[in-house]
Amino acid sequence: MENPNPKIGEKMDDKTTIIVHSGDTDKLYSALIIGDGALAMGMESTMFFTFWGLERLKKDELDKGPISKMSRSMFDSQLQKANVDTLEKLITDYKELGGKIIACEMTMEIMGIKKEELNQELIDEYGAIGTYIHEARESKINLFI
Amino acid sequence: MVNKIVKVDVTDKTCPGPLVEVRKTLNKASPGDIVEVTGKHSVSKKEIPMVAEGMGLEVIDTQEKDGKWKIQIQR
Numbered sequence: 001m002e003n004p005n006p007k008i009g010e011k012m013d014d015k016t017t018i019i020v021h022s023g024d025t026d027k028l029y030s031a032l033i034i035g036d037g038a039l040a041m042g043m044e045s046t047m048f049f050t051f052w053g054l055e056r057l058k059k060d061e062l063d064k065g066p067i068s069k070m071s072r073s074m075f076d077s078q079l080q081k082a083n084v085d086t087l088e089k090l091i092t093d094y095k096e097l098g099g100k101i102i103a104c105e106m107t108m109e110i111m112g113i114k115k116e117e118l119n120q121e122l123i124d125e126y127g128a129i130g131t132y133i134h135e136a137r138e139s140k141i142n143l144f145i
Numbered sequence: 146m147v148n149k150i151v152k153v154d155v156t157d158k159t160c161p162g163p164l165v166e167v168r169k170t171l172n173k174a175s176p177g178d179i180v181e182v183t184g185k186h187s188v189s190k191k192e193i194p195m196v197a198e199g200m201g202l203e204v205i206d207t208q209e210k211d212g213k214w215k216i217q218i219q220r
Binding site for chain 2: 096
């Protein structure tokens with residue numbers, strides 16, 4: 001298979017790692033915009049979905065999270081006015097540019113979430129804290145959202 | 146093989162769209178090609194050269210006229 005994010009120049013080994021703990025729609029926007037931005041700028045990116053964040057990887061749940069400090073209709077119309085991409089588009093771009101997604105197995109156990117309930121085509125790996133630290137220890141940017 | 150100019154217009158895109166589209170176009174272009182980006186947002190004009198720099202590529206030309214800009218990156 002062709003590498004979706006081929007090494008073009010020399011500075012390609014930097015990585016951004018993001019823990020997506022919140023399932024809030026506005027926070028998911030932030031996380032995916034950062035992930036997409038990192039990939040666009042030539043970095044690698046790993047997003048680790050845990051707790052309420054993992055809920056958003058359930059089938060048809062990506063944009064179903066709560067919104068802090070604003071009504072959904074106002075949030076949607078503000079974003080539309082500014083021509084911001086949908087979460088669906090952002091996560092599709094993320095995968096197309098070679099971004100990696102890890103689903104937290106511990107969260108799956110605690111919340112009783114089964115693999116079949118998740119959007120499995122988005123998920124590259126299932127793991128716990130060891131998998132996250134393994135990725136994060138070699139990352140230049142580490143965020144918790 | 147002939148080197149070509151690969152064009153991408155990011156005029157109607159908002160953050161991070163312009164950066165993502167430039168990156169996708171650079172991936173599709175062949176070494177030696179020139180990727181030509183056009184747009185209107187001033188923040189993208191500032192940040193697209195950062196994408197090029199992040200990949201060790203060079204911006205070979207930047208032009209601006211009537212609020213629209215054009216940036217050429219050597220792939």
